[in-house]
Amino acid sequence: MTMMKLPIGLKSHLDWLQSIGLCAEGAPSHDTYERFFRHLDSKQFQACFIKWTQILRGIMGKRIAIDGKTLCGSKDGSESALHLVSAFATESSLVLGQIKTNGKGGELVGIQQLLEILDLKGAVITIDAGGCHKVVTKKIIEKKGDYILCVKGNQQKLHDELGNFFTQVIAVKTEESGCGYWNIEENAKGRRDRREVWTSGDLAWLPQLKDWAGLQSVIAVRRTSLKGTKETVETRFFISSLPPEAEHQGKIIRGHWGIENSLHWQLDVTFREDLSRVRKDNGAENLSVLRRSTLNILKNDKASKKSLKRRRLQASWDVNYLTQLMLDAN
Secondary structure: OOEOOOOHHHHHHHHHHHHOOOOOOOOEOHHHHHHHHHHOOHHHHHHHHHHHHHHOHHHOOOEEEEEEEEEHHHOEOOEOOEEEEEEEEOOOOEEEEEEEEOOHHHHHHHHHHHHHHOOOOOOEEEEOHHHOOHHHHHHHHHOOOEEEEEEOHHHHHHHHHHHHHHHHHHHOOHHHHOOEEEEEEEEEOOEEEEEEEEEEOOOOOOOOHHHOOOOOEEEEEEEEEEEOOEEEEEEEEEEEOOOOOHHHHHHHHHHHOHHHHHHHHHHHHOOOHHHOOOOOOOHHHHHHHHHHHHHHHHHOOOOOOOOHHHHHHHHHHOHHHHHHHHHHOO
């Protein structure tokens, strides 16, 4: 391996690495790391990551959110930036796996690949409109899972049917609608939000009922936001294999966005993923797996009250803490 002169801080870590049987001949140089991650088989590395997360599956809870993210800094000339579809356990905030796709337009293929390799038994899968396809519901039901999928314009006829139905439901008093109902009010960032959830399991009126595997209920979520004097109202529709239960389904839908706040935001802020300029060969994809592995290890420390950024900093200088993190992750 190519050697390099190390700062004092790295020398102390070199002692620790050698004490556990690594870097016996000294620390690799920056160029060696670059070559390693560029040419490491990304599919094999990904498979190892997913195998590890499946071992932890029992502590991750039963709710899995799936969503895509583009690594903006990975664009290389005429080549598109790397786009990844990730599966995220929303209750424990841990990453279960990720798949590289052919841009955002290839998300459906990536979603199907993730569903194929993950253990879905007893889990509830939530996906935005990009995953609202019949093949997705079929695969989830085949693997003994349940789903809540957002319906938008890519399923126009279904979206229109749900819009017509819930327009009539929302127009009447709750007790007269024949639907389950739940609402919650929250204050955040100077804004007041009111979320209302309607759900129905009486679907005889729905022409597409038999087209969607396991479909048991339809859901409408209306969010009314008030910031200062400006009020905005947004209504979204969902289909689900769960029986109609407004509060339960509403909380699962709300929890789906944890993948944005607890995964994508942390990757960009704590790990500065979007600023990374690594883009040659398999480098960007392999480093994305490494970041998600590190994020899982840091989040697995349930005893610490420190931010992820401070935990990461502590692990960089405190080998006792670093050792404990590694032991707890196995």
